[in-house]
Amino acid sequence: MMRTLLFVICSLLVPVALSAQQAHFTKLHWAKADSVAACYPRHAVTDPKTLSDKLTRSLTTDAEKFRAIYTWVCTNIASDYSLFRLNQHQSNKLKDDAAALDAWRRQFSRRVFQVLGRHHRTVCTGYAYLLRELARHAGIRCVIVDGYGRTVQANIRGEGDVNHSWNAVQLDGQWYLCDATWSSGAIDPAQGIFIKNYDDRYFLADPAMFVRNHYPVDTAYMLLKDKPSLQAFLYAPLIYGNIYKYKAMPVSPSTFDVEVVKGETVMFQLEGEAVGSVTVRSGSLSEDVAVAPEGDDRYCFDYTFTARGRHVVHVLIDALYAWTYTVQVR
Known part of the structure; x- marks a missing residue:
C-alpha cells in the first residue's frame, strides 16, 4: 500500500507506560x-x-x-x-x-x-x-x-x-x-x-x-x-493486515530471504490464537498444507521446494494473504 510519506512533524515525546491493546x-x-x-x-x-x-x-x-x-x-x-x-x-x-x-x-x-x-x-x-x-x-x-x-x-x-x-x-x-x-x-x-x-x-x-x-x-x-x-x-517476513484477524505471526523462518536446496523440506512455524486453512502460493501455483499444532498457540507445516530459482512465496490463511518470503532454491 502506497500510503507513506517522507515528511516529519515534531511531536511531544513522553515517557511511555506499559503496553496495552x-x-x-x-x-x-x-x-x-x-x-x-x-x-x-x-x-x-x-x-x-x-x-x-x-x-x-x-x-x-x-x-x-x-x-x-x-x-x-x-x-x-x-x-x-x-x-x-x-x-x-x-x-x-x-x-x-x-x-x-x-x-x-x-x-x-x-x-x-x-x-x-x-x-x-x-x-x-x-x-x-x-x-x-x-x-x-x-x-x-x-x-x-x-x-x-x-x-x-x-x-x-x-x-x-x-x-x-x-x-x-x-x-x-x-x-x-x-x-x-x-x-x-x-x-x-x-x-x-x-x-x-x-x-x-x-x-x-x-x-x-x-x-x-x-x-x-x-x-x-x-x-x-x-x-x-x-x-x-x-x-523480517513481510506481513499484511490480515494477521490481525487471527492474531497470527510467522516464527520461522524469521527472515524475508530464505535459501534452500532443491528438494529440501522446510518447516514453517507460526503462532496465533486461531489459524484456519493455510495455503502456500508461489507464482501461479497454490498448495493447501496440513497444519499441525505444537502447543502454546504455535503451529507448523512442512513445504518442499522442487524448482530452482528465486520464488516469491506467500502464506495465506483462509485465502487471505498473511505474510510473504522470497526463497532462493539452489
Whole structure:
C-alpha cells in the first residue's frame, strides 16, 4: 500500500507506560461512538475544537470519545496520492542536499494542511496531526509518532527510510497505538486513486503485531519490553493486515530471504490464537498444507521446494494473504 510519506512533524515525546491493546476495551460497545461519528459527514476541519466537541459531548468515557474521533477521521479524510507522489519525487531528488530537503519539507507541510482544510484529503502526517488535535480538544493525550512504515513498496531490506506517521494515545493511564491512515482505506497505485475502506484493525492495535510494519524512531513507542532491532524489522517476513484477524505471526523462518536446496523440506512455524486453512502460493501455483499444532498457540507445516530459482512465496490463511518470503532454491 502506497500510503507513506517522507515528511516529519515534531511531536511531544513522553515517557511511555506499559503496553496495552484494544482487547482491554472489549466490554465497551463502540456502536454509540461510531454512530456519533456518522452524524457529521464532511464537517469542516478548520475549527478542530468545534468538531471535537460535537463528536465527544454525548459520550462519557475517554475511550468512546477517542473512538468517535478516530472513526470520523478515518471515514471522512481521504489519502491524496498526488501529494504522496509529489513528496516522494522531491524527497528522492533532494536526498543528498539537506538544506534543500529541509526547505522542501517546510513548503510541503503548508500545502498538506491547505489541502486537508479545503478538500479533506491528506497524507499520513495530516491524519496523525488531525487525530492529535481533535483528541487534545477532548482532553485526551495523543501524540504523533514518526517512523518506518513497512509495505510491499517500502522498507524491504536496506537501511530503512523514515516514511510514515501514526499516533499513540493515552486512555485510562495506558498507552495505545493506532494508524488512521491505514485504517481509512488504500491507494490503488495502478489507477492512482484512493479506495475508501474503513477497517479498525489498526485501532488500539496489539503492539507485538503493530511493530511488524510500524517501527518508531523513538523505540519507547513500540510499547514493548522486548524490542526488535531495526535490522530485524527490515529483514523480517513481510506481513499484511490480515494477521490481525487471527492474531497470527510467522516464527520461522524469521527472515524475508530464505535459501534452500532443491528438494529440501522446510518447516514453517507460526503462532496465533486461531489459524484456519493455510495455503502456500508461489507464482501461479497454490498448495493447501496440513497444519499441525505444537502447543502454546504455535503451529507448523512442512513445504518442499522442487524448482530452482528465486520464488516469491506467500502464506495465506483462509485465502487471505498473511505474510510473504522470497526463497532462493539452489
